[in-house]
Amino acid sequence: MRIGRALLAAGLVGVGVRVWHSRTRRFLHPDGRSFTGELEVWGLGAPSGANLLDRPGRHPVTLRISKGGGTPPGYPDVLGVALRVHGPVAGRRTDLLFSTCGRGRWLRHVPVPRRSFDSVYGTILPYRTGSRRKLHLCVQPDLDGRSLGTSLESVTAAADDDGARLMLGAADGAGATRLVGRARFGRVLPAAADAALAFDPVRNVPADLHPTGFIHGSRAFAYRIGQKWRGARPAAPNPAAVTRTNAHR
Template identity: 85%
Template sequence: MRLGRALLAAGVIAAGVRVARSRTRRFLHPDGRSFTGELEVWGLGTPTGAALLDRPGRHPVTLRISKGAGTPPTYPDVLGVAIRVHGPVAGHRTDLLFSTAGRGRWLRHIPVPRRSFDSLYGTICPYRTGADAKIHLSLLPDLDGRALGRTLESVTAASADDGARLMLGAADGAGGTRLVGRVRFGRVLPAAADAALAFDPVRNVRADLHPTGLIHGSRAFAYRVGQRWRGARPAAPNPAAATRTNTHR
């Protein structure tokens, strides 16, 4: 009984410390590195209804790779990759967030702790396209690139001279994952720029490629509150995007 109370008290204290620290840093994915980069898209051949995936091209991106709980280096954690695609319209952005996940039709919905950044990442929940198709996006290691390794420092080292790359995949409900493009890491951004980044996968979206479901919908509130709490500038209000996410399955 005493042991249970002690563990509960320790948990409450740890949570309180984490919340207090989140006034100056992220509550989730606190430890990370941000980079400039490029998304190269070659498409799937068969249109999906999402212009970003269907039209071959190159897009500048800002990307962040991180540890979900901020465990010590080399320890397992739910690892994350956030990608902000800039343009093609000036001022427009698309935020795509990925976490290490399981493989297969059902396990891809479950975040899975990993030791290495050379892992499979998924959006966990599906996206809807302009053709009303439901697809799942993923990131996979590029076997022709450098290994990202197990630490944020090793990822930064791999990014030198165009060495760090991830493959972008898409899958519908019936088939396996097909590669649609490649993400290249550029130069590492200063710590202040990393701290100021505020990704929002619900509001910063395209109408023809948007997240679906109540899990994503709940993030619309959580992201905005968390970003304001730590002093970051949140995305512009987009009630239509939040409603679209909550009402589509």
């Protein structure tokens, strides 16, 4: 009983310390590196109902690679990829967030700790397109690119060598994942620019490619509060997008 109480107390202290430190840094995925980059899209081959996936082209992006819990280098963690696509509509951005997950129809819904950044990352829950189609999005290593390694420093080294790339994929229902594009890392951004980034996967999305469901909807509140708490500038209000996500529309 005493051991259980001690562990509970230690856990509460740990959470409290984490919340306190989140005044100046992210509560989740605190340790990361951000990069400029480019996304090349060639599409699914058949219309998906999402402009970003259906129109072949190249778009400037901002990429962030991170560790969800901030564990030491080489230790398992739920790793993350944040991909901000600047376009294809001028002045609009699309924020897609991915976490390391399992493979297959069911395991892709489960976040999985990994040691290496050369892993499969998924959106965990599906997105809905303008044609009402549901897609699961993912990114995975480019087998022809340089290994991203097991630390943020090794990811930066791969980007410096112009060899860091991730493949963007999409799966429909029980179907196999099809690769629709390739994201290439550019130069690493300064630490201040990384800290100022505020991704929002609910508000910063187009109407024809948006997350669905209550869990995604709850992130709209959590992200906004967390970003204001640490002094970052959150996304512009978009109540229609929040309502659409919660209503599965």
